[in-house]
Amino acid sequence: MNSNIIIRAETDADVHTIAEVTVSAFETLEISNHTEQFIIAALRAANALTVSLVAESDGRVVGHVAFSPVVISDGTPDWYALGPISVLPAYQRQGIGKTLIKGGLSRLKRLDAKGCCLVGHPGYYCKFGFENIDGFVHEGVPREVFQALSFDGRFPQGTVTFHDAYKADGRNG
Numbered sequence: 424m425n426s427n428i429i430i431r432a433e434t435d436a437d438v439h440t441i442a443e444v445t446v447s448a449f450e451t452l453e454i455s456n457h458t459e460q461f462i463i464a465a466l467r468a469a470n471a472l473t474v475s476l477v478a479e480s481d482g483r484v485v486g487h488v489a490f491s492p493v494v495i496s497d498g499t500p501d502w503y504a505l506g507p508i509s510v511l512p513a514y515q516r517q518g519i520g521k522t523l524i525k526g527g528l529s530r531l532k533r534l535d536a537k538g539c540c541l542v543g544h545p546g547y548y549c550k551f552g553f554e555n556i557d558g559f560v561h562e563g564v565p566r567e568v569f570q571a572l573s574f575d576g577r578f579p580q581g582t583v584t585f586h587d588a589y590k591a592d593g594r595n596g
Contacts, residue, residue, distance in 0.1 A: 448509030459507040465588030486510035496581035
């Protein structure tokens, strides 16, 4: 990874740049609905960005990751969603995303979080310990792409609901 990368909490001054980085990172992804920047803005507006980190290279924001609370049908508290995560295309495949994820997971643990879940590519996220868990689901999402990482060895049983901000599409609110 580029040794000039600094991972830090977002500031108010980063908001516009985070949106630009997110749009750029998802622009050519066919699996994207291209609403990620709206999701981040809605999470921020709802005060639901529990952890929001940027990657900075030579004073320029080149990546971002968001973590927000989830609700689990069995009542298990203190679980969070990872995402969206974005890195400018010119900076991808340099370990920046990995560093953002590790930094965010570390911060969640310091907040006494119990675990984290996400919708993403299993081949990538398994590197961080994420796995498919029987009995822990996100409705409407194929089982293989919904993954979880427990910080205390215990996994909830039930359905996870991501924050309503994940429904943001830029056309409302």
